[in-house]
Amino acid sequence: MDDFLAARSQMAVSLGFHIIFSCVGMVMPFLMAFSHYKYLRTKDEVYKGLTKAWSKGVAILFATGAVSGTMLSFELGLLWPRFMEHAGPIFGMPFSLEGTAFFIEAIAIGFFLYGWEKFNKWFHWFCGVVVGVSGLASGILVVAANAWMNSPAGFDYVNGKYLNIDPIKAMFNDAWFPQAFHMTVAAFAATGFAVAGIHALMVLKKRNVSFHTKAFRISAGFAVIGALLAPISGDIAAKSVAKRQPVKLAAMEAHFETEKGASFVIGGIPDEKNEQIKYAIKVPKLLSFLAWGDFDAEVKGLKDFPKDHWPPVAVVHYAFQIMIFFGSVMMIIGLIYLIANFWKREWLDKSWYLKTFVAAIPFGYIALEAGWTVTEVGRQPWIIYGIMKTIDAVTPMPGIQYSFYFFTLVFISLSLIIIFLLLRQIKMVPKLYDPTDPNYNPKNKTL
Amino acid sequence: MIYVVIAFLWVSICLYVITGGADFGAGIIELFSKKTYREKTKKIISKSIAPIWEANHMWLIIAVVILFVGFPTIYTTVSTYLHIPVVLMLIGIIARGTAFTFRNYDAVDDSWQKIYTQIFYYSSLLTPFFLGIIAAATISGSIDTEAKDFLGLYIFSWLNPFGICVGFFTVSLCAYLASLFSLHEARFSDALPIMVKKARETAIYVVATGILVFLSAQYSDIPLLKWIFSKALGIVVITLATISLLFTNEAIKKKQFLLVRAFGGFQIIMILVAATYQHNPNIILFANGTHLSLFDESAAPKTIAALGWALVLGSIFILPFLFYLLISFGDQSRKSKANRKPIERS
Numbered sequence: 012m013d014d015f016l017a018a019r020s021q022m023a024v025s026l027g028f029h030i031i032f033s034c035v036g037m038v039m040p041f042l043m044a045f046s047h048y049k050y051l052r053t054k055d056e057v058y059k060g061l062t063k064a065w066s067k068g069v070a071i072l073f074a075t076g077a078v079s080g081t082m083l084s085f086e087l088g089l090l091w092p093r094f095m096e097h098a099g100p101i102f103g104m105p106f107s108l109e110g111t112a113f114f115i116e117a118i119a120i121g122f123f124l125y126g127w128e129k130f131n132k133w134f135h136w137f138c139g140v141v142v143g144v145s146g147l148a149s150g151i152l153v154v155a156a157n158a159w160m161n162s163p164a165g166f167d168y169v170n171g172k173y174l175n176i177d178p179i180k181a182m183f184n185d186a187w188f189p190q191a192f193h194m195t196v197a198a199f200a201a202t203g204f205a206v207a208g209i210h211a212l213m214v215l216k217k218r219n220v221s222f223h224t225k226a227f228r229i230s231a232g233f234a235v236i237g238a239l240l241a242p243i244s245g246d247i248a249a250k251s252v253a254k255r256q257p258v259k260l261a262a263m264e265a266h267f268e269t270e271k272g273a274s275f276v277i278g279g280i281p282d283e284k285n286e287q288i289k290y291a292i293k294v295p296k297l298l299s300f301l302a303w304g305d306f307d308a309e310v311k312g313l314k315d316f317p318k319d320h321w322p323p324v325a326v327v328h329y330a331f332q333i334m335i336f337f338g339s340v341m342m343i344i345g346l347i348y349l350i351a352n353f354w355k356r357e358w359l360d361k362s363w364y365l366k367t368f369v370a371a372i373p374f375g376y377i378a379l380e381a382g383w384t385v386t387e388v389g390r391q392p393w394i395i396y397g398i399m400k401t402i403d404a405v406t407p408m409p410g411i412q413y414s415f416y417f418f419t420l421v422f423i424s425l426s427l428i429i430i431f432l433l434l435r436q437i438k439m440v441p442k443l444y445d446p447t448d449p450n451y452n453p454k455n456k457t458l
Numbered sequence: 459m460i461y462v463v464i465a466f467l468w469v470s471i472c473l474y475v476i477t478g479g480a481d482f483g484a485g486i487i488e489l490f491s492k493k494t495y496r497e498k499t500k501k502i503i504s505k506s507i508a509p510i511w512e513a514n515h516m517w518l519i520i521a522v523v524i525l526f527v528g529f530p531t532i533y534t535t536v537s538t539y540l541h542i543p544v545v546l547m548l549i550g551i552i553a554r555g556t557a558f559t560f561r562n563y564d565a566v567d568d569s570w571q572k573i574y575t576q577i578f579y580y581s582s583l584l585t586p587f588f589l590g591i592i593a594a595a596t597i598s599g600s601i602d603t604e605a606k607d608f609l610g611l612y613i614f615s616w617l618n619p620f621g622i623c624v625g626f627f628t629v630s631l632c633a634y635l636a637s638l639f640s641l642h643e644a645r646f647s648d649a650l651p652i653m654v655k656k657a658r659e660t661a662i663y664v665v666a667t668g669i670l671v672f673l674s675a676q677y678s679d680i681p682l683l684k685w686i687f688s689k690a691l692g693i694v695v696i697t698l699a700t701i702s703l704l705f706t707n708e709a710i711k712k713k714q715f716l717l718v719r720a721f722g723g724f725q726i727i728m729i730l731v732a733a734t735y736q737h738n739p740n741i742i743l744f745a746n747g748t749h750l751s752l753f754d755e756s757a758a759p760k761t762i763a764a765l766g767w768a769l770v771l772g773s774i775f776i777l778p779f780l781f782y783l784l785i786s787f788g789d790q791s792r793k794s795k796a797n798r799k800p801i802e803r804s
Contacts, residue, residue, distance in 0.1 A: 074559035077515070078552045084522050085548055088537030095526055096534045100757030103527025107765050110523050111772030114516045118779045122786070129786070176758040178527075178765075408541050408612055421549070425556060435566050 017412040018090040018405050023387070024415070025079065025086055028422040030383060031376055032076040032429075037150050037195075038202035038233065039069045040143035045229050047136050057222050060444035062139075065226075066124055067436055069142065073120055075429060077113075079422075090411070094394050094404035097173050098159075101166050104178035105155040112152060116145040150198065151191045158186035161386065162255050163395050189251040190386070193244040196237050197382060200341055201375025203234025208372030209437065211365040222445040231348060231368060234375070238345035241338050246301065252389075253302035256396060257311040258320060259389035262327040264298055265291070266312050273298040273310035278332060281325045286314060288328075322391040330384035337378035344371055459759075459766035464739070464752055466769045467524045472730055474517035476635065476723050479628075481515075483636025485554065485582025486629060487656060488575075498649040500575075502640050515555065520769075527765050531755040532741055536592070539601045539615045543588045550585030553577050583629060590628030594621040597737060598680050602745035623667065623674040630663035631726065638706065638722035642715035654710055657718075661703065685736035692732055699728035 012020075043065040050058035084106075088095045119141040126135045159165075165181025167174045207230040213223040253260045260266070265281035265288040266273060275298040279291025296306040303310070313321055344367055351358035358364050394401040441448040491499045525533040537544060557577040560570075595601060595616040605611045637657040644653045675682035686692040706721040740749040756762055 070562075071559060074555055078555040081515070081519055081522075081551060081555075082548050084519060084526075085537065085544055088526060088533050089541055089544060092534035092538045095537075096530045099526040099530035099533065100528070100761040103523065103757075103761065104764055104768065106523045107527055107768040108772070110516070110520050111768070111775060113519065114772070114776050115779065117516055118776070118783050121783050126786075176761055178761050406538055406541065408538060409608060414545060417545075417549075421552060425552070428556070428560065432560060439566060 012412040012415070014409055014411040015402055015405050017415040019401070021411065021415040021418050022086065022090055024419050024422055025083055026383070026387070027380060028426060029076065029079040029083055030379065031426075032072055032079050033146075033150060034198040034376075034379065035202050035205075036069065036072040036076040037143070037146040037198050039065060039072060039206070040139060040146055041199075042203075042206060042230055042233060043069055044136065044139040044143055045233075046225070047139055049225075049229075051132055051136060056446040057225055060440075060446055061222060061226050061229075063127075064436060064440060064444040066139075068433060070120065070124055071429060071432055071436075073116070073142075073146075075425060077117070079425075080113075082418075089414075090406055091394065091404040092406050094399060097399070098395060101163075101173065101176050101178060101181045102156045102159040104182045105152040109149045109152040112145045112148040116142055116149065119145065147195065151195065154191040154194050155182050155184070155187045157386070158190045159184050160394060161190070161390055161396050162186035163398055168398055185255060186251060189244070189248040193241070193248040193382070196240045196244045197375070197379050198237070199233050200237030200241055201379045203230050203232075203237055204341060204344075204368070204371045204375040205373070206230035207234050208368045208370070211368040212372075213437065213440075215362060215365050215369065219440055219445045219448055221447060222440060227365075227368070234341075235345040235348045237375075238338075238341040242342060245338065249301055250304070253310070256389070258313065258316045259322060259327070259385075260302060261311060261313045261316070262322045262324045262389055263331040263385055265324055265328040266298065266310060267314050269309065269312040269315050271299065271309045272296045272307045273302075273312075275301060277335075279328075281328050283321075283324050320392065322389050327385055327389045330381040330388065334378045334381035334385060337374045337381070341371065341374055341378070344368070459763045460753065460756055462766040462770065463524060463528050463756075463762055466766075466773075467521060467528070467752075468730075468734070470517045470520040470524065472727055474515075474521060475631075475730065476726050478515055478517060479586060479632040479726070480635040480639045482554070482582045482586045482629075483632035483634065483660075484640070485578050486586075486633040487636050487640075487660075489579035489583065490633075491656075498647070499640075499652075502644045502647060502649060502653070515551070518551075524765065524769070528757050528762055529741075529752060529755050530757060532750050532752075535601070535742055535750060536596065539603070539612065540592055540595055542612060543591045543595070543616045547585055547588035547592065550581045550588065552581075554581035554585060557581065582632075586628045586632045587625040590625035591616050591621040593628070593733070594624035596742045597733070598675075598678065599743045599745050599747075601742065604746060618678060619674040620671070620678045620680055623670045627664070627667040627671050630660060630667045631729070634660035634664045635722050635726065638718050641710065641718055645713065645715055657710060658707075661706075686732050689736065691735055695728040695731045695735075699725050699732075702728070 043062055046058050046065060047062040049055070050062055119138045122130070122138040123135065123142055126138060129135070130138075159181050162184045163181075164184040165177040165179070207227055210223040210227040210230060214220055214227060249260070252263075264273075264276050265279065266276065267286045267288070272295070274293040274295045276288060277292040277294065279288045281288045299308040299310055300306045302308065313324065347358075347364070347367065351364060390396055392400050392402065394404045441450045443451075443453045445451060488496060488499050522533070525536075554577075557574045561574040561578060598618070598620050600618055600621070601615045602610055605614075634657070637653060637660050641650070641653055641657060644650045672682060686696060702721045702724050706718055706725075709715075709717040709721060737743060737749070739752040741752050742750040744750075757765075
């Protein structure tokens with residue numbers, strides 16, 4: 012494995028895991044705060060137990076997200092020093108603000124976890140909300156930095172020099188809003204579905220049914236809001252890509268020929284050598300409409316760009332298809348949820364209804380990872396779109412593959428431990444979190 | 459504004475060394491505790507650091523962000539030539555952070571705890587050791603950008619007697635800090651005499667490894683003595699640190715443990731002043747005699763201004779909360795003694 016590939020793989024693995032950790036860390040606090048709110052309003056002790064159970068999940072994921080985030084802040088320099096040397100001062104603004112948001116989150120988590128019975132109950136509740144809001148803010152700010160790589164702004168690039176640097180302009184680049192909006196929505200959908208599915212499974216297994224039903228209802232609600240907003244935010248993101256990075260859009264759709272009234276390609280096998288796509292379903296004129304809001308608009312094809320500016324077409328295309336597929340499935344589940352809640356309440360207790368959510372546990376995260384693959388691989392061969400190539404940014408240090416193997420091992424074991432810990436939290440629900448259970452006997456009532 | 463940014467960089471490094479260092483030290487002390495006292499030490503230490511540990515490690519992130527936004531060349535130099543120790547330190551940080559969380563938040567209390575605890579111990583040792591090595595490498599002129607081979611560029615840039623001695627010194631310093639800090643938590647516990655003994659022992663280690671640092675500097679032709687004692691400030695801070703060492707001992711005798719904490723922090727700050735003042739603003743000294751200065755390598759003025767404002771506003775926002783957090787939880791031991799039975803691990 013050559014060093015460049017190893018560096019890219021290490022970055023991909025680190026980000027791939029960090030995205031999951033931080034999305035859970037971003038959304039779980041809202042679930043927790045919602046359940047806490049229900050408790051404060053209804054005085055139902057089950058909600059209190061649920062809040063505590065979820066708060067442990069938040070604590071575990073926050074800590075892991077914090078360490079993987081710390082790692083990434085170093086890895087940027089360890090793997091891409093030439094990039095950071097120039098980009099740091101330009102796109103660093105959101106990072107310095109994120110520091111504040113993250114700090115507030117850490118403080119609020121301390122207050123929340125250790126503050127039961129200690130503070131005014133609404134102040135305590137507010138701390139939980141602050142955890143969520145600041146977590147979300149961190150996420151949105153970090154996405155601003157990534158968006159800058161897709162849509163560089165806030166400097167003039169003259170003869171290889173970066174002049175007239177304006178970090179504020181760089182932060183408010185064109186890609187920020189579409190990317191951050193889509194990301195936030197996706198985080199809610201992914202985490203919502205994962206959490207809802209786990210609790211649905213427990214209801215199906217008839218364990219602490221009232222506890223898990225409450226948990227399921229709350230998390231499914233968040234999941235569905237995300238799933239239904241995702242197509243809208245996705246559309247905004249796609250239109251923004253069409254304008255800023257036409258070659259990425261072309262790769263997403265394996266769209267080789269520039270044409271008016273371009274058709275939307277579903278599935279298929281892209282053949283980069285012969286510049287065509289085989290076995291695909293084509294919906295006439297839809298791509299033009301989705302990209303430009305006009306059925307007859309011209310969509311640039313890959314052939315209009317020099318081949319060394321193409322991203323790996325197949326990877327981007329497949330990833331995009333996967334994202335669209337799972338996104339659509341989640342949207343359909345969202346519609347079923349709405350129908351069940353507003354018109355067909357008898358569905359709510361049907362086992363197929365719960366089983367659908369159980370099946371959907373990984374869907375959101377698959378879509379999320381696929382979406383990030385589209386964004387990141389679709390940006391290649393550039394690390395700063397149109398300015399600096401990824402290969403020119405890599406560290407001169409040899410032997411990166413060992414670091415890649417090692418970090419991969421670390422992340423995999425970290426994830427296994429987290430899964431193991433969360434499973435144990437679920438197993439302990441009767442004893443620690445569900446006050447209606449006969450075995451309820453928490454050792455420590457203050458935590 | 460550049461001064462504001464540098465001040466923040468310095469303060470966050472200081473705070474990281476003090477709070478994070480005490481945090482690492484906690485693990486180190488536990489590791490070297492006799493088995494019979496381990497449970498007790500663990501309880502005291504977990505009580506004193508659990509609510510604030512996440513905040514402790516934020517300082518490192520702040521320092522890194524300041525470096526890569528404000529002083530990108532310095533950041534990339536460190537991450538290129540000191541790639542290996544940085545990775546090793548990161549491994550320590552990851553393993554430690556997660557093991558500590560798992561130790562505290564795992565729902566079931568069983569033999570897995572032993573594994574988390576082992577990881578926690580050894581990573582507590584590893585992290586400050588490499589932190590020390592990295593710090594030593596930046597100022598000892600061991601980074602040789604003109605070296606021709608892998609060993610010269612990426613290994614001997616940090617692996618040398620001086621670096622290793624500074625690593626050991628940092629480890630002892632952490633243990634010393636932790637033992638001073640936990641005295642306050644232990645003051646009603648019957649473990650107090652053990653903790654006091656620990657504080658004395660670790661103080662001896664600090665002095666011993668400190669002497670090693672000077673010896674190895676002499677051996678490697680690093681003019682450490684000259685740096686520190688050639689200017690008045692260097693002499694003053696070293697004298698103050700030594701005097702406060704005596705005061706610390708007095709304060710321990712008089713059981714003024716909050717004062718002990720203050721002295722501990724003060725000593726660290728003095729050591730950091732001594733280590734950084736002399737070649738300020740040059741933050742990295744290379745083998746060929748050139749250096750990277752905080753002033754010459756700073757980013758564009760607009761970036762520095764934006765960074766400075768972000769830091770100032772951020773701290774105005776954060777400090778009251780942080781302070782409230784510390785006073786809310788800092789004095790748990792007394793409250794729990796008075797109001798209810800001591801907090802158990804959940």
